Amino acid sequence: MSATSSEIEEGLVLxxxxxxAGLLTCVTTDAATGEVLMVAHMNRDALDKTISSGEAWYYSxxxxxxxxxxxxxGHVQKVIEMRVDCDQDAVWIRVExxxxxxxxxxRSCFYRAVxxxxxxxxAALAFVSAERLFDPxxxxxxx
Numbered sequence: 774m775s776a777t778s779s780e781i782e783e784g785l786v787l788x789x790x791x792x793x794a795g796l797l798t799c800v801t802t803d804a805a806t807g808e809v810l811m812v813a814h815m816n817r818d819a820l821d822k823t824i825s826s827g828e829a830w831y832y833s834x835x836x837x838x839x840x841x842x843x844x845x846x847g848h849v850q851k852v853i854e855m856r857v858d859c860d861q862d863a864v865w866i867r868v869e870x871x872x873x874x875x876x877x878x879x880r881s882c883f884y885r886a887v888x889x890x891x892x893x894x895x896a897a898l899a900f901v902s903a904e905r906l907f908d909p910x911x912x913x914x915x916x
Contacts, residue, residue: 782859789820790862796832797864801874804853804867810874811882815864827852829868846912848872876913878905 776788789797796814803810813831815823818839822830829842829850843849850868857864875882884903887896 778860781861787857788861789817789857789864790860791817792862794834796834797862799831799864799866801829801850801866801868803870805869808881809883810850810868810870810880820864823852823855823866829866842874843871846872846876846907848874848907850874873906876909878907878909878912879903880906 776784776786780786781788781790791797795816797816797820799813799815800809801811801813802808814834815830816832816839819830819832822828822839822841826841829852831840831842832838833840841849849871850866851871852866852868854867855864856866870880873880875884877884879902881902884900885898886901887898890897
């Protein structure tokens with residue numbers, strides 16, 4: 774039996790609504806500063822492992838694989854709080870970030886600002902908060 778909108782929106786039972794690919798969008802922010810660190814996806818296994826372990830787990834669409842944040846780099850995310858949105862199709866986790874969140878070596882995946890270019894088509898990007906905390910080529914070397 775499917776839950777009603779009221780049960781999903783006002784109830785106290787976690788009833789995640791995964792998309793057709795079996796995924797939820799997850800927004801990850803720094804618990805201390807509120808900075809957006811990354812946006813990723815979770816499947817049922819990633820959600821369950823995140824809840825049970827207290828560390829962030831995600832599902833990589835490109836690799837088609839479950840992964841624990843920091844398993845290669847050591848830059849883990851300790852979950853401080855997890856919330857779901859009103860219709861339970863998105864998750865927000867507040868984390869204690871150890872090291873960098875981005876695979877490019879930066880603290881956040883959001884290291885470029887978008888601006889409109891006067892007299893030009895489209896938009897331009899500018900680096901902001903783009904200092905690398907590690908060299909990805911060294912951290913993610915293939916064994």
